[in-house]
Amino acid sequence: MRAVLFDDHGGPEVLRLDTVVDPVAGPGEIVVDIHAASVNAADSKVRAAPRRGEPGLDFPHILGRDFSGVVRSLGQGVTDFAPGDAVFAVIQRGREGGYAEAISIAAALAARKPDSLSHVEAAALSLTGLTALVALEDEARLGAGQRVLIHGGAGGVGSFAVQYARHVGAYVMVTGRAVNHDYLRALGADETIDYTKQNFALVAKGCDVVFDTIGGEVHARSFAVLKPGGRLIHIAPGPKDFTPSRDDVTVTRPHVGRDRAHLERVLELVAEGAVKPPEIKILPLSEAAQAHELSQAGHVRGKIVFQVRP
Numbered sequence: 001m002r003a004v005l006f007d008d009h010g011g012p013e014v015l016r017l018d019t020v021v022d023p024v025a026g027p028g029e030i031v032v033d034i035h036a037a038s039v040n041a042a043d044s045k046v047r048a049a050p051r052r053g054e055p056g057l058d059f060p061h062i063l064g065r066d067f068s069g070v071v072r073s074l075g076q077g078v079t080d081f082a083p084g085d086a087v088f089a090v091i092q093r094g095r096e097g098g099y100a101e102a103i104s105i106a107a108a109l110a111a112r113k114p115d116s117l118s119h120v121e122a123a124a125l126s127l128t129g130l131t132a133l134v135a136l137e138d139e140a141r142l143g144a145g146q147r148v149l150i151h152g153g154a155g156g157v158g159s160f161a162v163q164y165a166r167h168v169g170a171y172v173m174v175t176g177r178a179v180n181h182d183y184l185r186a187l188g189a190d191e192t193i194d195y196t197k198q199n200f201a202l203v204a205k206g207c208d209v210v211f212d213t214i215g216g217e218v219h220a221r222s223f224a225v226l227k228p229g230g231r232l233i234h235i236a237p238g239p240k241d242f243t244p245s246r247d248d249v250t251v252t253r254p255h256v257g258r259d260r261a262h263l264e265r266v267l268e269l270v271a272e273g274a275v276k277p278p279e280i281k282i283l284p285l286s287e288a289a290q291a292h293e294l295s296q297a298g299h300v301r302g303k304i305v306f307q308v309r310p
């Protein structure tokens, strides 16, 4: 099969499309012919340099954490799928391999893809949807009437988070450049804040929840907008050696596990009409370097997804 791989860390140019050995389903696994594979913000970070506190990569390495496709074969003991089933999944933590024509994965991680979603849409909603649900539903317990500030609402995770927050009846404030404000309002933002012109810390006050997908100084300044007892949920790191200025708020960096249950919850929200796929830029696997150039520039609206099969 063909896959995008790289032999050492470096810029987007290290990514190359090559032929590798086809995967085989081990016990409890399925082999999936991938139709669409999503590009996540983490991918270019994994490509660029070794990550502190994480084991080094075995080269050549294939990136990619979520995908959608069709089951090709079953490993021993798999009874919940049959060859030909359309599925989508987020790969277990510590493993990657979505930028490829096929993958083996634990069957327990995969969910059935409904016909109402294309493979590209399912891939776009997988890790982003799972992450936003863990953050806002499981950790923040966001509910009706609460005020939430979402940083990076136009991104992959943010596009889902804004829709979810609107769906549960929260008052939704979102940061993003002015060029994205129509998109953010269409997703469900009540207020949009152009972070290039406005200081969100002066605009968004009395928040029950901040969901920070940006990190760094955005994390540090977010404490000012929380009311006592408020919750800062973040999925990107704050500044190095940063000490929060308040002890009357809680700060959580959720552990985003991978499981079928959250993907099925994503599907429920789609079926209810509460959440739609984000804006998607579709590229072929052969344009992986371009995908990474765009992703690492930090201003992708919605998602980039590789169309692996037509």
Ligand SMILES: NC(=O)c1ccc[n+]([C@@H]2O[C@H](COP(=O)([O-])OP(=O)(O)OC[C@H]3O[C@@H](n4cnc5c(N)ncnc54)[C@H](OP(=O)(O)O)[C@@H]3O)[C@@H](O)[C@H]2O)c1
Pocket: 040, 041, 042, 127, 128, 131, 151, 152, 153, 154, 155, 156, 157, 158, 175, 176, 177, 178, 180, 195, 213, 214, 218, 235, 236, 254, 256, 295, 298, 299, 300, 301, 302
């Ligand atoms: N398991 C996990 O914990 C987990 C899972 C998924 C993602 N993550 C992490 O979460 C972060 C976000 O992921 P993602 O996939 O949503 O990223 P993404 O799609 O690459 O986010 C891009 C978006 O960020 C916005 N943005 C950039 N700078 C901003 C700023 N200063 N303020 C507000 N918005 C800004 C951009 O909008 P504008 O063009 O308007 O600036 C753009 O739409 C990444 O660091 C990723 O590694 C963690």
